[in-house]
Amino acid sequence: SVLQDKQLEVIVGAEVQEITIRLEAYYKDIIVEGIDILGAVFDSFSVYPVPASMDMDKSTLGDISNFKQIVVSATPSDDTIFAANLLREKLYENHKIDLPIVKGGDLSLGSILIGRPCELVEFKVQTEAEPRAEGYILDTKGDTIDIIGADRRGLIYGLERFLQLIVEGQIPSCTIEDYPFMEVRGAHFGLPPREEIPFFKRLIRYVLAPMGYNTIFLEFAGGMRFDRHPKISEIWEEGNKKAEKGLWPPVPHGHMVAGGSLLEKDEVRDLVDYMRSYGFEVIPEVQSLGHVQYITMAYPEIAETKEQTSEDADIDLNKADRPPSEFYYGSYCPSNEKSYSIIFDIIDEIVEVVRPTRYVHMGHDEVYVIGTCPVCREKDPADLIAHHINMMHGHLAKKGLKMMMWADMLQDVTKYETPAAIDMIPKDIVLLDFIWYFHTDKDIEDHLLDHGFKVIMGNMYSSHYPRFEKRIRKKGILGAEVSTWKRVDEYNLGFEGKIYDFLYSANMVWSSSYRSDLRYSYDHMLSKIIPHIRSRLSGQDYPSLQKTKNECPIEMPSSKKSPWVPCELLEALPAFVDTDSVQAVAFKESVKIPIQSSYDSLLFLHTAGNNVERIPWTDPVEIGAYVVKYADGSEVEIPIEYGGNIG
Numbered sequence: 001s002v003l004q005d006k007q008l009e010v011i012v013g014a015e016v017q018e019i020t021i022r023l024e025a026y027y028k029d030i031i032v033e034g035i036d037i038l039g040a041v042f043d044s045f046s047v048y049p050v051p052a053s054m055d056m057d058k059s060t061l062g063d064i065s066n067f068k069q070i071v072v073s074a075t076p077s078d079d080t081i082f083a084a085n086l087l088r089e090k091l092y093e094n095h096k097i098d099l100p101i102v103k104g105g106d107l108s109l110g111s112i113l114i115g116r117p118c119e120l121v122e123f124k125v126q127t128e129a130e131p132r133a134e135g136y137i138l139d140t141k142g143d144t145i146d147i148i149g150a151d152r153r154g155l156i157y158g159l160e161r162f163l164q165l166i167v168e169g170q171i172p173s174c175t176i177e178d179y180p181f182m183e184v185r186g187a188h189f190g191l192p193p194r195e196e197i198p199f200f201k202r203l204i205r206y207v208l209a210p211m212g213y214n215t216i217f218l219e220f221a222g223g224m225r226f227d228r229h230p231k232i233s234e235i236w237e238e239g240n241k242k243a244e245k246g247l248w249p250p251v252p253h254g255h256m257v258a259g260g261s262l263l264e265k266d267e268v269r270d271l272v273d274y275m276r277s278y279g280f281e282v283i284p285e286v287q288s289l290g291h292v293q294y295i296t297m298a299y300p301e302i303a304e305t306k307e308q309t310s311e312d313a314d315i316d317l318n319k320a321d322r323p324p325s326e327f328y329y330g331s332y333c334p335s336n337e338k339s340y341s342i343i344f345d346i347i348d349e350i351v352e353v354v355r356p357t358r359y360v361h362m363g364h365d366e367v368y369v370i371g372t373c374p375v376c377r378e379k380d381p382a383d384l385i386a387h388h389i390n391m392m393h394g395h396l397a398k399k400g401l402k403m404m405m406w407a408d409m410l411q412d413v414t415k416y417e418t419p420a421a422i423d424m425i426p427k428d429i430v431l432l433d434f435i436w437y438f439h440t441d442k443d444i445e446d447h448l449l450d451h452g453f454k455v456i457m458g459n460m461y462s463s464h465y466p467r468f469e470k471r472i473r474k475k476g477i478l479g480a481e482v483s484t485w486k487r488v489d490e491y492n493l494g495f496e497g498k499i500y501d502f503l504y505s506a507n508m509v510w511s512s513s514y515r516s517d518l519r520y521s522y523d524h525m526l527s528k529i530i531p532h533i534r535s536r537l538s539g540q541d542y543p544s545l546q547k548t549k550n551e552c553p554i555e556m557p558s559s560k561k562s563p564w565v566p567c568e569l570l571e572a573l574p575a576f577v578d579t580d581s582v583q584a585v586a587f588k589e590s591v592k593i594p595i596q597s598s599y600d601s602l603l604f605l606h607t608a609g610n611n612v613e614r615i616p617w618t619d620p621v622e623i624g625a626y627v628v629k630y631a632d633g634s635e636v637e638i639p640i641e642y643g644g645n646i647g
Helices: 078-095 152-165 194-208 230-244 265-277 337-354 381-398 419-423 445-450 490-495 498-510 516-537 567-578
Strands: 053-063 069-072 101-103 111-115 136-139 145-149 170-178 184-190 215-219 281-288 359-363 402-406 430-433 455-457 477-483 621-629 635-642
Touching: 069 078, 078 101, 078 111, 078 145, 078 152, 111 152, 136 152, 145 152, 152 170, 184 498, 194 265, 194 498, 194 516, 215 477, 265 281, 265 337, 281 337, 337 359, 337 381, 359 381, 381 402, 381 419, 430 445, 445 455, 477 498, 490 498, 498 516
Parallel strands: 069 101, 069 111, 111 145, 184 215, 184 477, 215 281, 281 359, 359 402, 402 430, 430 455, 455 477
Antiparallel strands: 053 170, 136 145, 136 170, 621 635
16 A cells, blocks of 8 residues: 555666566555566667667567568659668668569568558558657568658658668567657768768768768868868868978867868768758858858958967866867957958858758857957957857848857856857757756756757767756757767777767667666667677678678687787786876787688787776877788788777
């Protein structure tokens, strides 16, 4: 009677294979209305992100090799055709099954039916409810497999969950009804370098689209050729080349945007079209007022200048990001008409290429220098930034577009002199709040929400977003975006943990049932799919993941003290884990490992006696390298990087 109409929560706190629940009645009837085992995950046939509703029977399995065709409506939409082709391609990639796509075909045994609800009337497919926007219904229980999507995104998400369910050619009897929790599920990148465009497309195809992301923020800086201002493009390339040679300091955002190079407009159009084909809304980010070194390098006459003071070095890096180098001017004068003519031209060229459907992100973050030049010195910084924001908003409005911007300059928890501007700008501007991680004890988004703005959780690092489940449900919160502030390539995104972050964060913004205390359960699910995803991202099939693999351990050369490592290296290891500087350790010996055979893969296994501090934004420590020498005389060197490819 004590627990009548209440819940009893029992924390297990361990990884177990079975749970036995024992109840003793003490002369009263026990009525258990339901038991939820939170954090329980399937050893196989898991679906991620976690669906809104799933009914699975693992005792009834179908064989994917029995399916003979992919069936669409006699008059399918472009969305359905795209999804059917994507399904066909991925079935072949993953299982080497090549199924024809049949329009209006006979739903005989061995058919995978895919389409939107209105298209499937001709097949007399009935469901209790139609999928919600961006949602899907997946049914593998009958003689056919039904993938019903509300729209292009829903179709893509549905087919990706179907692909997840196939394990060693088997698929369970299952019904999933699913839809996203948050409206905006975003990822932020700088333009990729030309040589990394294929990787970026693989990231879209194998990570962001399958994981349910729907928005990509694409920062331009000086990374696309500007026809109306060729000086910007020239100095962008020159500055980054000089920085690479050590002649100039690194150009802010230079490494992360186009790798410091230039993309042509046709290349950017192709990239945007590719993202849009997967259902993404592409929002260009045009850095304005702050982080505008790409402009002031070419036009120093519009830079906001100030006298050097001793306060410049007195910045608490626990409360603010590192300010830009004084070598470059980080902001331009908001009172100079030339500033507006240049930034308007840049906006126009980017909008012409990207063709955004709703929003343009106009930056406005970390404007460290404002109200300091001779023209602005007597003006209120809040008035200056509000004037600039309103000018950007008005220019976009003439194009039928709305505006997004970073929110830090409007937050009242900073030392900026501009928070009062929050009452001087239009309420339809969407604010991305990223300084939450400097104030984890406060819900600082409340300040923005209370002033009537819609908010996106910016720079969402899933590992330490406090009180997420409560905060994400506040009225006015649209969603979240995961940011990358590195050059777009597999090495950097892997090293910075962003590939994992994309995967983990996807569940946070997709599933309304997400709980931060179940982190290890989600991690367990991810551990099963990450090797396959990394294989696809690399652009090749890892031989080590193939069913037909044969493993052959290679015996290491032995020494008196250790069968696997040279004596001098063994003696150096304790110093490695105990000293502050790994560079002080000198490795003078190498080990030769004779292979003398042909293999598809070499896998190197590592262990470590202790952890070494991992400092964000610094390169990993290289403690050695493997040099693989081939019979034809060629060599490949693989660095051993603590905190990078080993831990």
